Amino acid sequence: MKHINTEKELEEVGSAAVRDLLRCLPGAKVTPLAGVSQAGGHRQADGLVRVKYGDTAHLLVIEVKAHGAPRFVRSAVHQLESIVAHMPEHLPPRGAEQFVPILVAPYLSPESQAICRDYDVAYVDLEGNARLVFDGVYIERSVPSKPKPETRALRSIFTPKAAAILRALLREPEGPWLVTDLAGSANASLGHVSNVCKALLEREWVDRRPDGIVLTQPNALLRTWRENYRQPRAERFDAYTHLHGRKFEDLARTALNAETGVPRVMYARASAAQWIAPFSRDATQSFYADEAGARILREKLSLRPVGMGSNVVLYVTTDESLFDDAIEPVPGLFCTDPITTYLDLWCGNDREREAAEHLGKEALPWIE
Structure with a gap:
C-alpha cells in the first residue's frame, strides 16, 4: 500500500477502492457522482457511487477515515447514519434510491469489521478486507496481512515496558484505575501509562469513566497480546x-x-x-x-x-x-x-x- 499524504488523496484512493470492489459484480453499471450538498449544513459524504445491478439501483454513501481503530470506526458509523438520514430525497437524475453506507480506511481490524457488521455498514480497506451486502449481492473478503503501521502500533502496546501496565489492568479488570494509581502499581511513568491507555482506548479495550479507567475487554486484550507476545529478554x-x-x-x-x-x-x-x-x-x-x-x-x-x-x-x-x-x-x-x-x-x-x-x-x- 503506497503512502498517502493528504486527506483529499485518501478520499480519492478510498473511492477508487470501492469502485474496484464493485467490479466483482458482472454487468453492474457503476456511476460515480459529484458530492451533493446536504440540507441544513449537515456533513456530506466523502463520495457517492450509483450502482445499477439487475432491476435495482443503490447509492453507495462513502465515508473515508484515516484511522481504522474501533473507537474511530464507531464514530464513523454514527456519522454515516447521520449523513444517510439527511440525504436529499431526490438525487439527479434518477430520483430516490436505496442507500448503502460504506466505510473505507487504510486498515480495519477484525474488531473494527465487527462494529461495521453490527451497524449494517459495508466496508473496504486498502489491505483487501471488504464486505458489501445488499439485494442479491454478497461480497466478503478477508486477508491475514496487517500493514506495517498497524503491526508497529501493536508492538508499541505490547513492549516489555508496557507489560507491567497491562498485567496490572488484567489483575483487576473491573478497576477503576486512576492514571497515578496505575503508574504506581506498574512502577511506570505517568506519561507512559497515559500513552498505553490512549492506545487501549482507541481499540475500545478500556473505557474512561469519571472515576477512572476500566478494562472492559480483558479477553480481547489478552488474546491480542498472546499473538504479539515477546517473552521477557x-x-x-x-x-x-x-x-x-x-x-x-x-x-x-x-x-x-x-x-x-x-x-x-x-x-x-x-x-x-x-x-x-x-x-x-x-x-x-x-x-x-x-x-x-x-x-x-x-x-x-x-x-x-x-x-x-x-x-x-x-x-x-x-x-x-x-x-x-x-x-x-x-x-x-x-x-x-x-x-x-x-x-x-x-x-x-x-x-x-x-x-x-x-x-x-x-x-x-x-x-x-
Whole structure:
C-alpha cells in the first residue's frame, strides 16, 4: 500500500477502492457522482457511487477515515447514519434510491469489521478486507496481512515496558484505575501509562469513566497480546541436578525470594503453572532469576551446565517488573504471576499451550 499524504488523496484512493470492489459484480453499471450538498449544513459524504445491478439501483454513501481503530470506526458509523438520514430525497437524475453506507480506511481490524457488521455498514480497506451486502449481492473478503503501521502500533502496546501496565489492568479488570494509581502499581511513568491507555482506548479495550479507567475487554486484550507476545529478554542456562522431589523443592525454596533489593528467583512457565493450576508434571524445572539469584540457585541445587538432558532451565533476566509481580502461592515459594505464566506457556510447544488453556480456565475466569 503506497503512502498517502493528504486527506483529499485518501478520499480519492478510498473511492477508487470501492469502485474496484464493485467490479466483482458482472454487468453492474457503476456511476460515480459529484458530492451533493446536504440540507441544513449537515456533513456530506466523502463520495457517492450509483450502482445499477439487475432491476435495482443503490447509492453507495462513502465515508473515508484515516484511522481504522474501533473507537474511530464507531464514530464513523454514527456519522454515516447521520449523513444517510439527511440525504436529499431526490438525487439527479434518477430520483430516490436505496442507500448503502460504506466505510473505507487504510486498515480495519477484525474488531473494527465487527462494529461495521453490527451497524449494517459495508466496508473496504486498502489491505483487501471488504464486505458489501445488499439485494442479491454478497461480497466478503478477508486477508491475514496487517500493514506495517498497524503491526508497529501493536508492538508499541505490547513492549516489555508496557507489560507491567497491562498485567496490572488484567489483575483487576473491573478497576477503576486512576492514571497515578496505575503508574504506581506498574512502577511506570505517568506519561507512559497515559500513552498505553490512549492506545487501549482507541481499540475500545478500556473505557474512561469519571472515576477512572476500566478494562472492559480483558479477553480481547489478552488474546491480542498472546499473538504479539515477546517473552521477557533473558539468557537461558540449561543445567542438570541430581536432586529431585522434596529435597529439590526444599532447597529451591530457600533460594526463592521476591523481596526487592536481594537476589531473586522464582518458578516460571510449566513449573509456575504447577503451583497456580496443576495440569501435568514436567520433569524439567524452570526459573526466572536475576544474576545474583542465578548464582545462589546454581550453588544450592549443585547445578552443572549440560547441552542435552537438562532438568533445570534458568532464564536470567534484568526485567524487575517480573519479580515485582511475582505471586506466593504457598509461604516462601514464589512464581510468575498468572498472566506472565499464561503468555509464556501459550508461546511454547503444544503441551505447554494445553497447560496455558487449563490455567486460563482455572485462574483467569474472564477469558473465553
